[in-house]
Amino acid sequence: MNVAITRGYVVPVVGDPIDGGTVLIQDGKIVAVGVDVEVPEGVPVVDAGGGWVLPGFVESHGHVGVHEEADGWAGHDTNEMTDPNGARLRALDAINPADLGFADALSGGVTTVVIKPGSGNPIGGQTVAVKCWGRTVDEMVIREPVSVKSALGENPKRVYGDQKKLPSTRQGVAAVIRDAFMKAQDYRAKREFAEQEGKPFDRDGTLEVLVRVLDGELPWCQHTHRADDIATALRLADEFGYRLVINHGTEGHLLADMLAERDVPVIIGPLFTSRSKVELRNRSLRNPGILARAGVRLAITTDHPVVPIHFLVHQATLAVKEGLDRDEALRTITVNPAAILGLDDRVGALTPGLDGDVVIWSGDPLDVMSRARRVFIGGREVYADGEVADPYYREGTN
Missing domain, CATH: 3.20.20.140 (Metal-dependent hydrolases)
Known part of the structure; x- marks a missing residue:
């Protein structure tokens, strides 16, 4: 799965936080993390809206x-x-x-x-x-x-x-x-x-x-x-x-x-x-x-x-x-x-080569008031604002 998560406060865990950063996932793997990441044509873009972006x-x-x-x-x-x-x-x-x-x-x-x-x-x-x-x-x-x-x-x-x-x-x-x-x-x-x-x-x-x-x-x-x-x-x-x-x-x-x-x-x-x-x-x-x-x-x-x-x-x-x-x-x-x-x-980290398991938080996850807003596993969105994607659903099936 391909996705680019943009405009986030990216906390790679290994390395310094990146304000206004992008995490690019292609074929289920992280391929780039940074500020000036070029998003290929056709890759869906998810705007983190300044939320905290961390590895799962x-x-x-x-x-x-x-x-x-x-x-x-x-x-x-x-x-x-x-x-x-x-x-x-x-x-x-x-x-x-x-x-x-x-x-x-x-x-x-x-x-x-x-x-x-x-x-x-x-x-x-x-x-x-x-x-x-x-x-x-x-x-x-x-x-x-x-x-x-x-x-x-x-x-x-x-x-x-x-x-x-x-x-x-x-x-x-x-x-x-x-x-x-x-x-x-x-x-x-x-x-x-x-x-x-x-x-x-x-x-x-x-x-x-x-x-x-x-x-x-x-x-x-x-x-x-x-x-x-x-x-x-x-x-x-x-x-x-x-x-x-x-x-x-x-x-x-x-x-x-x-x-x-x-x-x-x-x-x-x-x-x-x-x-x-x-x-x-x-x-x-x-x-x-x-x-x-x-x-x-x-x-x-x-x-x-x-x-x-x-x-x-x-x-x-x-x-x-x-x-x-x-x-x-x-x-x-x-x-x-x-x-x-x-x-x-x-x-375990937002590092190129690792699986595209990424979570967008409303704020610092160590703040008990913060919430996991959107969750991606291998670049696929599996959770959004309290709703879990149905794993049995496949596009093109009934």
């Missing part, structure tokens, strides 16, 4: 489409809590594009979401990055898989403890993860030997995924809140050498120096919740600022539907109020999550 926000940890809203148990496909090791499971296979959360995402300027299995299992499954508009999830996919979701702490130990089976303690949760990676190491060695010998080899979907983690292809998204669990996450990552991403990181500020030194990023949040369990005792809107000042690479998450996805930018706003640098706050919902999860070749 990136939600780095959500359950949109797999934990559907207003559908009760029928829409809850987040956790397959029958096997502690669910590495072979794919969030992709459970996403309903008709979930109301996708429309909410657009209304909050969110155009990309990394959808993850839940935290009921020590190893929950594979995550997927999708655009927030489309008929089928296959049309919406940016990258799959993006990472593998794992959980430490009270969720998996409660789920399996209630079933009177392993794991029912933190020892057990760590043991499940450790055993799984040891089996994956052995599996990789046997697979390599079979390939060298030219012999057949029985594949295992679970272990194939874990080998990709060991080989550095997929990061390990570790659900963890408490400082002791974060330390366990670091210990396991050191033992097996995989790329660790801390998810939630409620007490990450207590180990900020360790995380920064190891360059372990933190996807922090949700930040608008009550202290509903012991792991959230130290939840605070001040924590993002503490982590960022320590040099930790940071993204902010709603963990939708724990916090509605359209409140992503409001979490960033209140984190600024409590000490997070303003420019860094915008990075935590754009370029940072994209880079942390390997999506920065597609989304």
Whole structure:
């Protein structure tokens, strides 16, 4: 799709703002950003009217489409809590594009979401990055898989403890993860030997995924809140050498120096919740600022539907109020999550070569009174003043 968005206060995120700027999108990709951009003949022009023009926000940890809203148990496909090791499971296979959360995402300027299995299992499954508009999830996919979701702490130990089976303690949760990676190491060695010998080899979907983690292809998204669990996450990552991403990181500020030194990023949040369990005792809107000042690479998450996805930018706003640098706050919902999860070749900034995912705001998006007025994904307008375009409509059809 082609479109030129003109006369906007353009905030590329990577680079300085451009007053009166133009963003030119051709064939779904950004091709030029600046003041003196020549718009080719025939390209539709959208006048931003001085509104703020930003890249679509990136939600780095959500359950949109797999934990559907207003559908009760029928829409809850987040956790397959029958096997502690669910590495072979794919969030992709459970996403309903008709979930109301996708429309909410657009209304909050969110155009990309990394959808993850839940935290009921020590190893929950594979995550997927999708655009927030489309008929089928296959049309919406940016990258799959993006990472593998794992959980430490009270969720998996409660789920399996209630079933009177392993794991029912933190020892057990760590043991499940450790055993799984040891089996994956052995599996990789046997697979390599079979390939060298030219012999057949029985594949295992679970272990194939874990080998990709060991080989550095997929990061390990570790659900963890408490400082002791974060330390366990670091210990396991050191033992097996995989790329660790801390998810939630409620007490990450207590180990900020360790995380920064190891360059372990933190996807922090949700930040608008009550202290509903012991792991959230130290939840605070001040924590993002503490982590960022320590040099930790940071993204902010709603963990939708724990916090509605359209409140992503409001979490960033209140984190600024409590000490997070303003420019860094915008990075935590754009370029940072994209880079942390390997999506920065597609989304996260208004940069030539990236996807034409652009949002026109009525004003500064960090002002809670500002609204996302128009949203473009790949240059196609999918949201305008509260109305979502029908993804099932195709020009020339009834």
